[in-house]
Amino acid sequence: MGVRYRELLLLAACACALAAPETTNKTIKKDVKDLDNYDDYDSADEVQEVLFNEDRPCPRDCICTVSQGYRIAKCNRLEVGVQKFGEDITDLVIDHADPTNPIKLDDFIFKKLGLHQIATVKIVNSTISYVGPNAFHGLHELYAVNLSNNKLKNLDPETFVTNKKLLLLTLSNNPSLKFPAAGSEKYFLNASSVQELDVSFCNMQYITANTFKNMPGLMYLNVAGNNLSDMDPNTFKKLLDLEELDLSDNNLKSLPDDIFSENTELATLHILKNPIDTVYGLQISDLLTLNAGQTNIKFVGPSMFNGMTYIANLNLSGNSIEKIHNQAFHKLVELNYLDLSFNDLDFMSSILIKENIELDIFKISNNPRLKHLPTDGFECSADQFNIYLFDASNCGLEEIFDNSLKTFTALSVINLSDNKIRTISEKVFSISPKLVEVNLAYNLLTTLNAKVFENNNELGKLNLQGNPLTVLSAEVFSHTPLMTWLDMSRAELTYLWKSGKNHTETLLSNLTFLNVSHNRITEIKQSELDKLNKLRTLDISNNPLACSRDFENLMNWLSTRKVSPNAVSENVANMAKDAKDDDETYSWEFLTRKTCGAALPHAMQLDVKLMDNDVDDLETEEYQEVSTEEQDHGKYEYLWPICIAILGALLLLVILGKIVMMMCSRRTQQIRYNSAIIAAMQAGRTKKDCGLVYQQLSEDLTGPKTPKLSRYQPLQTVTVNASNLSYESSPFHQQNIVPEHV
Ligand SMILES: *[C@@H]1O[C@H](CO)[C@@H](O)[C@H](O)[C@H]1NC(C)=O
Ligand SMILES: *[C@@H]1O[C@H](CO)[C@@H](O)[C@H](O)[C@H]1NC(C)=O
Ligand SMILES: *[C@@H]1O[C@H](CO)[C@@H](O)[C@H](O)[C@H]1NC(C)=O
Ligand SMILES: *[C@@H]1O[C@H](CO)[C@@H](O)[C@H](O)[C@H]1NC(C)=O
Ligand SMILES: *[C@@H]1O[C@H](CO)[C@@H](O)[C@H](O)[C@H]1NC(C)=O
Ligand SMILES: *[C@@H]1O[C@H](CO)[C@@H](O)[C@H](O)[C@H]1NC(C)=O
Ligand SMILES: *[C@@H]1O[C@H](CO)[C@@H](O)[C@H](O)[C@H]1NC(C)=O
Ligand SMILES: *[C@@H]1O[C@H](CO)[C@@H](O)[C@H](O)[C@H]1NC(C)=O
Ligand SMILES: *[C@@H]1O[C@H](CO)[C@@H](O)[C@H](O)[C@H]1NC(C)=O
Ligand SMILES: CC(=O)N[C@H]1CO[C@H](CO)[C@@H](O)[C@@H]1O
Numbered sequence: 001m002g003v004r005y006r007e008l009l010l011l012a013a014c015a016c017a018l019a020a021p022e023t024t025n026k027t028i029k030k031d032v033k034d035l036d037n038y039d040d041y042d043s044a045d046e047v048q049e050v051l052f053n054e055d056r057p058c059p060r061d062c063i064c065t066v067s068q069g070y071r072i073a074k075c076n077r078l079e080v081g082v083q084k085f086g087e088d089i090t091d092l093v094i095d096h097a098d099p100t101n102p103i104k105l106d107d108f109i110f111k112k113l114g115l116h117q118i119a120t121v122k123i124v125n126s127t128i129s130y131v132g133p134n135a136f137h138g139l140h141e142l143y144a145v146n147l148s149n150n151k152l153k154n155l156d157p158e159t160f161v162t163n164k165k166l167l168l169l170t171l172s173n174n175p176s177l178k179f180p181a182a183g184s185e186k187y188f189l190n191a192s193s194v195q196e197l198d199v200s201f202c203n204m205q206y207i208t209a210n211t212f213k214n215m216p217g218l219m220y221l222n223v224a225g226n227n228l229s230d231m232d233p234n235t236f237k238k239l240l241d242l243e244e245l246d247l248s249d250n251n252l253k254s255l256p257d258d259i260f261s262e263n264t265e266l267a268t269l270h271i272l273k274n275p276i277d278t279v280y281g282l283q284i285s286d287l288l289t290l291n292a293g294q295t296n297i298k299f300v301g302p303s304m305f306n307g308m309t310y311i312a313n314l315n316l317s318g319n320s321i322e323k324i325h326n327q328a329f330h331k332l333v334e335l336n337y338l339d340l341s342f343n344d345l346d347f348m349s350s351i352l353i354k355e356n357i358e359l360d361i362f363k364i365s366n367n368p369r370l371k372h373l374p375t376d377g378f379e380c381s382a383d384q385f386n387i388y389l390f391d392a393s394n395c396g397l398e399e400i401f402d403n404s405l406k407t408f409t410a411l412s413v414i415n416l417s418d419n420k421i422r423t424i425s426e427k428v429f430s431i432s433p434k435l436v437e438v439n440l441a442y443n444l445l446t447t448l449n450a451k452v453f454e455n456n457n458e459l460g461k462l463n464l465q466g467n468p469l470t471v472l473s474a475e476v477f478s479h480t481p482l483m484t485w486l487d488m489s490r491a492e493l494t495y496l497w498k499s500g501k502n503h504t505e506t507l508l509s510n511l512t513f514l515n516v517s518h519n520r521i522t523e524i525k526q527s528e529l530d531k532l533n534k535l536r537t538l539d540i541s542n543n544p545l546a547c548s549r550d551f552e553n554l555m556n557w558l559s560t561r562k563v564s565p566n567a568v569s570e571n572v573a574n575m576a577k578d579a580k581d582d583d584e585t586y587s588w589e590f591l592t593r594k595t596c597g598a599a600l601p602h603a604m605q606l607d608v609k610l611m612d613n614d615v616d617d618l619e620t621e622e623y624q625e626v627s628t629e630e631q632d633h634g635k636y637e638y639l640w641p642i643c644i645a646i647l648g649a650l651l652l653l654v655i656l657g658k659i660v661m662m663m664c665s666r667r668t669q670q671i672r673y674n675s676a677i678i679a680a681m682q683a684g685r686t687k688k689d690c691g692l693v694y695q696q697l698s699e700d701l702t703g704p705k706t707p708k709l710s711r712y713q714p715l716q717t718v719t720v721n722a723s724n725l726s727y728e729s730s731p732f733h734q735q736n737i738v739p740e741h742v
Pocket of ligand 5: 315
């Protein structure tokens, strides 16, 4: 259905692409002295001439290029008598012409300029003071005209009457353009070949039954962003081929029931951003896409969509919907995409989507009053749904029941972020073996059941960011060999995980990204990471990391393995040379120096304060100081006395620590205390004895030894496989996330 005009769109896109300032060797250049300036036609004052054929130079104020057989002239102005174009120019582009010198499109101007064969005319973001009724006459190859944003005022209705090949006409953003007034018999244009017309943002107040009557070829009509309010029932009755209509961003409060009764081809209707409160009664038998976001629809009744039963894409996002009848969607058996996000729903019936067995994407995110999903999941009249994307983020969900996803066996992506979920039982995801991405960010999870992903061996991305996680068992990942991305940042972990007794060789061996920044981790050992052969990025910033030999080994290991400390690897590369200039980034070497290489005088003060590893906080001066001292070979002579002094202090601190531990049961205090001791000890790191004491200390003080492991990565880009999409004309395509295997 949408094929014809989609091809046109493609063609238009091609034409636009061709209009890019691109030179190829096919162009014969002459008198171009400064090639660097060649593309810069906006600022080119001098005459640049490019020959397309032997006898016609590129006119002044223009740059001519050839691309894939199209010959494009980009100009700053049009002046009959001064400029003369080669007949073979196919595309004319004027963008941002000098506003003090408005463009006049006098009668026959293009012919007079020699543009007999012109196929596309694009004059945009300029000022066109006048368009003669015959300006475009005689252009028999003309196929696309774009006059957007030009302060156009009047267009004679017959302007394009002779352009029998004209298919695309874009006049958007001309708020002074005159249209036939209400009640007038006049028509806007007599242009029967035009298939796409864009008159969006033209401050149109009214469309009469006659406005488009002499454009019977229209397949796409865009009247968005005007001030349309009341619609005549006959407005679109002459447009028998209309496939897509964009009425968004107008002032429509309702649409006459039979307004589309003749538009049997209408497949896509956009009514978003209108104060409309229902689409009940509209009869559009073959509508595939209804984009009704940001309207005034508050209640969805049982038969609101009865006149549009073949809808595949239904977007009701951003309304203030409070109630949806539990059978509202039951007749929409072809429904593929249902977006109920950003509404005000406080209840979701378990039979809401019962009959929508073709549903692929189901979004209910951002209904903060919802609080619960159906206890036993969404009922399905078939065995199971095919839904592969379910977004219930920010729904105030307080729990997720064992059976909440019972019928979602094909799930690939689930987003439960920004809820209040405290625990997730091992049953919840066990039903969905194809899960690839799970987003649990910003919930209230303190840990995860070790078996929660036991059935999800395709899981690749897990986001646990912003949960009060204190402990995470590595066992969680023993059944997810494909896991590549794990975010456990902004949690309360004190360990990454302990090098385990039960770790298999393959545990997380495919992990490439691990973010544990903003935790309370004091110690990470190489042994905890050395199974992660594919690790590319490890973010451990903003942890109270303490120096130890293990730590230094780890840093060396990470450098050797070229693991990046943050996502931007170039910055890290620069870091080595330019640390002082770029304190936003850091290398492992830098982190080592920062954690371990504190200047000796500082260390001797046994400064008992919370160690801060935030690189951003490190002052450049301090850094310089440190690096100078590192070059000082005499450094190690001081270590013995320091070590002894520290040992003494440590003994004291250990005793103190025990006392404090007995007195304070609150974990956070323990951590602070612990960090302080470790910080105080760091100068002794190279001493064997000190190291031993340190290890014992940390074992004593760092609390439970349960291995913790979490990882997660943002789930933005699931592979898009456009060829899978079964419907043709829809804005939904661009944003659809279609996993390859679906
Ligand atoms: C275009 O010309 C440049 C030199 O003028 C040459 O280096 C380049 O290889 C040519 N490209 C093609 C596609 O012929
Ligand atoms: C018309 O030109 C404007 C401004 O460059 C551009 O945004 C728009 O996509 C063009 N439309 C078509 C159909 O080429
Ligand atoms: C529209 O243009 C055609 C010529 O292509 C002409 O025959 C017809 O009369 C015009 N229609 C009106 C209403 O003027
Ligand atoms: C939009 O239309 C309403 C009447 O429907 C009118 O009162 C208002 O002034 C118009 N707004 C503009 C910007 O033209
Ligand atoms: C659905 O509508 C919302 C609000 O208008 C919009 O932000 C979103 O992009 C739409 N979704 C699609 C797939 O077009
Ligand atoms: C890592 O992933 C690949 C597929 O991407 C898989 O074939 C391989 O078995 C995985 N590695 C381990 C150790 O499971
Ligand atoms: C250790 O792994 C084995 C098999 O890999 C498993 O049977 C056992 O339950 C695991 N032990 C624990 C404590 O998880
Ligand atoms: C890790 O997470 C933190 C906060 O959650 C974020 O600011 C940081 O950019 C992430 N690191 C990487 C490398 O993505
Ligand atoms: C999950 O939902 C949150 C909040 O609505 C949003 O910011 C995020 O982009 C979503 N993530 C995915 C992968 O859809
Ligand atoms: C720079 C500028 O103003 N560009 C505008 C050109 O015109 C299009 C629409 O006609 C606008 O979207 C651009 O912002």
